[in-house]
Amino acid sequence: MKLAQKIKEAAASKATVRLSSFAVSAALAACCLIAFPSNANAAERGAYNGACGAGYSVVNQQTVFSEGGLPAAKVYLTYSKATGKNCAVTVNAWDDSAWLFGVNLERSDNPDSYQSDYGTYRVYAGPVYVNAKGTCVNWGGQWRYQTAYRSNTNCG
Template sequence: MKRSRAIAGSAVLAMAGIATMATATTASAAPKAAAYNGACGSGYSVVNSVPVTGKGTVYLTYSAKTGKNCVVTVRNSPGKRVYMYTYLTATDGSSDWVYDSGQYTSYAGPVYLPGKGICVDWGGAIESVSVSVSGSNCGRMAAGVVTHH
C-alpha cells in the first residue's frame, strides 16, 4: 500500500512538472510588450499608455520643462514596414490635431502639443488595430476613456 502511494505521488509530481513546463513555454511564446523608446526626447516621462492589442503600445509622455505632451506608437516587434498612426489633440477643440502616419518599421511619431491645464485625446494604430483615449491627463494622471477599434 505504501508503495502504491509513493508511485501515485510521483505520478502527480511528474504531471505537475509537465503542466508547469507547458505553462512556462506558453508564457515565453507570447510577444514581448513594446517598451517606451525615448523618441520624444530627454525630459519626457511616460504619464499614460494603452496597448494596441497584440501589436504594440501607444505612449503619452509629458515634459514639465516644456509643458508639452508627446505621443508615440511603438511596435512590439520591429520588422517589415506596416501602416502606423499616432495622434494628439486638445479635448476641448482648442488645438489642431497633430498626427503622424505612414509605413514604419518600429514606431510612429513623435507628435507634440502644449499640455498645461488641458485635457488631451490621443491614440494610435498598428496595421488594422487602433486605440484612442479621450479626455485624459488634465494636468494630472487621469484614466480617460479608452476605445478599441
C-alpha cells in the same frame, strides 16, 4: 487466442490514435509559434524608446491589439514638466517588419491642435507634440487597421 489478438489490436489502435493526436497538436503548436511573435519579444519591442526626447516621462499608455487579440503596438503618452507639452508615440510590438502605424494627439478643448503621424514604419510612428498644460488630451494609435484611442485624459 482470438481474444488475445483482439486485445493487442485494440491496444495498438489506441496507441496510434494517441500518437496521431499528439502529432496534430504538435503541428498546430508549431504553426502558431511561427505565425505569431512570442510575448517576451513583443514586450521588448513594445517598450517605450525615448522618442519624445529628454525630459519627457511616460504618463499613460495603451495597447493596440492585433485582429487575433495579441499585442501589436503600444501607444505612449509622455509629458515634459519643463515645457508643458505632451508627446505621443506608437511603438511596434509585433515583429521587425514594416507595418502601417499611426499616432495622434490633441488638446481636448481644441480640435485645431490635432497632430498626427501615419505611415509605414518598422519601429515607431511619431513623435507628435501638443502644448496641453492645464488641459486634457485626446490621444491614440494605430497598427494596420486596429486602433486604440482615449479621450479627455491626463488633465492638468
